Amino acid sequence: MRKYFLVEIVVVIVLGVLFFITQKDETDYQKKEINQLEEKHTNPYVQILEREGKTSSNDVISLAWNQCGGQLWKVQISITPIDSYRVVITKYACTKGGEYRNGQFYEDGKPSTPYPGMEGYSYSGQIIDSNDNIVIDFIGGGDELSVVDTPEGFPLLTILSSFYGASNTSHTYLLYSTSPELKKITEITQPLNMYQVTNGNGSEREVDGFYQDSDGNFLIDRLTTEGTELGKCNACQEWRLETLKLVDGNMVSMGIRDYPENYTRLN
DSSP states (O other): OHHHHHHHHHHHHHHHHHHHHHHHHHHHHHHHHHHHHHHHTTOHHHHHHHHTTOOSHHHHHHHHHHHHSSEEEEEEEEEEEETTEEEEEEEEEEESSSEEETTEEEETTEEEOOOTTOSOEEEEEEEEETTSOEEESOOOOSSEEEEOOOOTTOOSEEEEEEEEOSSOEEEEEEEEEOSSSOEEEEEEESBOBHHHHTTTSSOTTSBOOOEEOTTOOEEEEEEEOTTSOOOSSTTTOOOEEEEEEEETTEEEEEEEEEOOSSOOOOO
8 A cells, every 4th residue: 555655755756846947938939939929019020130249231131142042233322311311211122033224124025024022121320310320220120111201390310120920910110310410219119009099991011100089199109019028929819009108208008908909090
């Protein structure tokens, strides 16, 4: 009887240890996955550069070359002046056949149009001062990089950096003050897109952006996982809603609330 009793104790202990290890592994896996989820929403293209310690426009181009596996073409340069600075954004296209000439794509010597969504565009951006000095040599990358058309009177330069994944789309707003000198204020991850604010009727690739309340304050709404339980996957992760307000040149949180079934802006 004692022998059997000891065996039962050993079995219970072993099962307990295995349960603990299993629970720990599952928790560690969930933590790893949610960390990856947060990474995905801060632009994976940019994160590759940051992990490698690369923060220049040339690094962006080098990475684009490596990821392309074909020919990289410079197809467009946009220059946006603001105060005593210029934002220069260069758009590149990757092809594995054909060529670009003067911004037009050619196949077999004839003008052609790449299949929508398969163009393979990459972007690099710089901010240059009035003396032609490069003040910032890296302002994002990914599938979209553009200067945002903010509401009239909004005082900060806002640049949109976006990444279009197979199962999700991430956006980041990069905010700079340009007077009396250039200064990065903050980054706003996961600003609401038009799909989210129109109950599925708008595009995930279009950001809703800044708006003004009845008192004229500039606000923006974004998604956050703060205060939620750990999700086991992207699709099952719960999101909450945070409203940011421009106060004395900085974006200040007005609080986090549950994501409503029918979204409306704050008044």
